[in-house]
Amino acid sequence: MAAQLELVAGSYEQITFGYRVKTCENEWTAIADFTHHAHTASITAVAASERFVVTGSKDETIQLYDMKKRTEHGALLHHEGTITCLEFSGTSHLLSGGEDGLLCVWSTKTWECMKTIRAHKGHVTSLSVHPSGKLALSVGADKTLRTWNLINGRSAFIKNIKHNAHIVRWSPDGDRFAVVVNDKIDIYKLETASVTGTITNPKRISSVKFLNNSILVVAGDDETVRFCDVGKAKWVCEFKAHETRVKALDSLIVDDFCVLLTASNDGFIKMWKMHLKEELESPTLLGEVNTTARLTCLAVWRPSSVQPITDAPSEATTSEELARELAKKKRRIQETTEEVIVEDESKPKKKKKKNHGGKNSVKQ
Numbered sequence: 001m002a003a004q005l006e007l008v009a010g011s012y013e014q015i016t017f018g019y020r021v022k023t024c025e026n027e028w029t030a031i032a033d034f035t036h037h038a039h040t041a042s043i044t045a046v047a048a049s050e051r052f053v054v055t056g057s058k059d060e061t062i063q064l065y066d067m068k069k070r071t072e073h074g075a076l077l078h079h080e081g082t083i084t085c086l087e088f089s090g091t092s093h094l095l096s097g098g099e100d101g102l103l104c105v106w107s108t109k110t111w112e113c114m115k116t117i118r119a120h121k122g123h124v125t126s127l128s129v130h131p132s133g134k135l136a137l138s139v140g141a142d143k144t145l146r147t148w149n150l151i152n153g154r155s156a157f158i159k160n161i162k163h164n165a166h167i168v169r170w171s172p173d174g175d176r177f178a179v180v181v182n183d184k185i186d187i188y189k190l191e192t193a194s195v196t197g198t199i200t201n202p203k204r205i206s207s208v209k210f211l212n213n214s215i216l217v218v219a220g221d222d223e224t225v226r227f228c229d230v231g232k233a234k235w236v237c238e239f240k241a242h243e244t245r246v247k248a249l250d251s252l253i254v255d256d257f258c259v260l261l262t263a264s265n266d267g268f269i270k271m272w273k274m275h276l277k278e279e280l281e282s283p284t285l286l287g288e289v290n291t292t293a294r295l296t297c298l299a300v301w302r303p304s305s306v307q308p309i310t311d312a313p314s315e316a317t318t319s320e321e322l323a324r325e326l327a328k329k330k331r332r333i334q335e336t337t338e339e340v341i342v343e344d345e346s347k348p349k350k351k352k353k354k355n356h357g358g359k360n361s362v363k364q
Helices: 319-327
Strands: 006-011 016-023 028-036 043-048 052-057 062-066 071-077 083-089 093-098 102-107 113-118 124-129 135-140 144-149 154-160 167-170 176-181 184-189 194-200 205-210 215-220 224-229 234-240 246-254 257-264 268-274 284-290 295-301 361-363
Touching (some): 006 043, 006 052, 028 268, 052 083, 052 093, 052 295, 102 124, 167 205, 176 205, 215 246, 257 295
Parallel strands (some): 043 083, 043 295, 124 167, 205 246
Antiparallel strands (some): 006 295, 016 028, 043 052, 052 062, 062 071, 071 361, 083 093, 093 102, 102 113, 124 135, 144 154, 176 184, 184 194, 205 215, 215 224, 224 234, 246 257, 257 268, 268 284
């Protein structure tokens, strides 16, 4: 087996690390490929698509890297304040959130900011794109959870929550999602937008990742990584991953097993092999690399890692309608003719206002 993949990690030291992974059956080796010092402040977010890797920072910029050409691709200058979250929607769009309360949609063809949502009053703390590529969730410092319909350009659902959530993640099938507040995880069902289960971690949670539709892996302010059955809302397995707190998680499926990736303040990126069977067992270490930096975020780049965007929901405006539309089988449409249009729906409109653009630009 020779999977082509690369680990990309950001750090407090402002440096982005890239490691090419050499894969064997029971041992993976991470080989230093590049280090990049494009940011002038600590790196806060990283995301990868089939072609690009993007990093966000406290320096208010998003740096672009073309992984196929192995070159820098410029910087996106639009947010004011720290870039808090980044996520690709298929291969055509990038979504970014920041301390300025904005949620921005970027075209990966032109790298223009197509639309700007004033998503939250206060920071946007996390965002997550639905597997269909047509919805996005965001949470912020205004104690709200918001669902954005990226097709008709409307806010589909707004839910007031009691606390400021700092992480939101869709499940792979898009039927449910996880919302994290400090050390607590609420599991929501899309169809009803209601909590179906709650899990409490011993420490404040720093990162979560759905390994499949039923298993959520959780890292927090300690050295232990834990696995939760979201259907039963209970812990099913845990293991010591690092010597200090685990800051970031990612995963990928290779052949018949799952590879869990962990990054820590101790400077190590580790690769773990595990089988997602009914009775989970602690993963075995495939390989590790010491970056000697304090790591903050992690992503895995693979040329074929992004799933194609499926068909979109129609003019649904509630979570129940969105769930029904997503469950239907719809006729295929030309992906190349679609356009994401998003407007400011954080509060009811009273009158139309002209968009003066702000400092949207691409610097190369």
